[in-house]
Amino acid sequence: MFFNGDKMKQVFLKAKKERFAIVASNIAFDGAVRSILQAADNVKSDVLIQISTGACKYASGINNVNVGASVLSSIVKILSAQYRNSGAGLHIDHATPNYFDFVKFCIENGLVSSVMIDASKEKMEDNIRITKEVVYLAHKHNIIVEGEIGYIKGQEDEIVSDEQLYTNPDEALEFVKKTDVDLFAASIGTNHGVTKGKNVHLRLDLIEKIDKLLIENGVERGIVLHGASGLTKEQQQGAISRGVVKINKDTRYQMEYASAVQKFWEENKDAIVCPKGMSEDDYIPDKKRFDPRKWLIKGEQAIQKAAENLMDICGSKEHSILL
Ligand SMILES: [Zn+2]
Known part of the structure; x- marks a missing residue:
């Protein structure tokens, strides 16, 4: 368990030196955490679990980000x-x-090993000032920080951008130097969201x-x-090599999970719905199949399989720093 910045720094340093990438996997509930951790252990890869503020709101039940982060952090730990x-x-x-207060809460309570402060919608000077403040606080608690400039097109919790801006390398340098972030998110x-890799004009040269x-x-x-779900294997490996x-x-x-559960219910509809032509009086729902454990596991298995595949593509398989 790597609940400190030093350990994660070590993980990323090894990745940079040996040219592989860590699969940073977003989760919002326990089943997904289990699947991804099991996948990582099966293929002997280190992994980063990610939570968004939206996931934390969901996990708390009453939109309380601090409680949600505490719950999800305990599950992962x-x-x-x-x-x-x-x-x-x-x-x-x-x-x-x-x-900012939420980030501070997570840092001061040791809930995470790293945070991404995304002030990329602010003016450059404000982005630098805000990111610097988070870096100062996080480093005091041995937690590392990811920062970003430029926009990543599409929609993700509270980040909505219509236009796509590619990261300017000189600005990237200025940003890293002035903020001392540990990880830098580039827009390339x-x-x-949902995209198809072949339709993306990827600027690997920028990386x-x-x-x-x-x-x-x-x-x-x-x-x-970021936004790498739809990229082809070649595109991802090209990015990693750079x-x-x-x-x-x-x-x-999300897609793998939903598809697996959908498939289960397509095949097992009669477990909970009276088949056409049968009288409701004769119909008995099948508890053996509608028990949530029977179908949630299908989604979890699909996530695990996807995670193992991603760790293989990203080259982190058999590369845990624990080996
Ligand atoms: Zn993102």
Whole structure:
């Protein structure tokens, strides 16, 4: 269990050196956490679990982000302690400046190993000021920080951008130098949400340029790729070979989960719905099949399979720092 920034730094340093990426997996409930941790342990990969403010609201039941983060953090801490072949960190995904108090709460209570402060919608100077403040606080508590400039197209909890802006390498350098973020999210043409990789105009050259520039200026960092669910294997590996160490995955898991549960109910509708032609009096629902454990597990297995596949594609398989 990697609940501190030093351990996650070690994970990302190894990834950068050996050119693989950590699959940063968004979750909102316990079943998804189990699936991803099990996948990571099966393939001996370290993994980063991510929670958004939306996920935290959901997990609390009454839209209380602090309670939700505490619940999800406990789930990840307790479950991940069972495994020996892989370590898991916990990350806050896309916390916008209006969630500063929430980020502070998570940092001061040791709920996470890293946070993303996303002030990319602010003016550059404000983004730098806000991000710097989070970095200062987080580093005091041995927690690492991801920052972002530019927009990633699409929709993700409270981030809505119509236009797509590619990251300017000089601005990336200025941002990293002034804020001292540990991880840098670059916009290279990916979209949040459902997309098809072949329709994305991906600027892999930008990753290379940013990475080179940061190294030349003595501030080498791990680069993060958002909105990567729809990218092809080649696109992802191309990004990794150029310096990406963290690839965010959310939509892919949601789709796999929903498809598996949908398939179950297509095949087992008669377990809960009286078949056409049968009298309601003769019909008895089948508890053996409508028990939630029987169909939720289908979704969980689908997430696990997807996670194992992603860790294989991203090259983190058999690369845990614990091995
Ligand atoms: Zn994102």
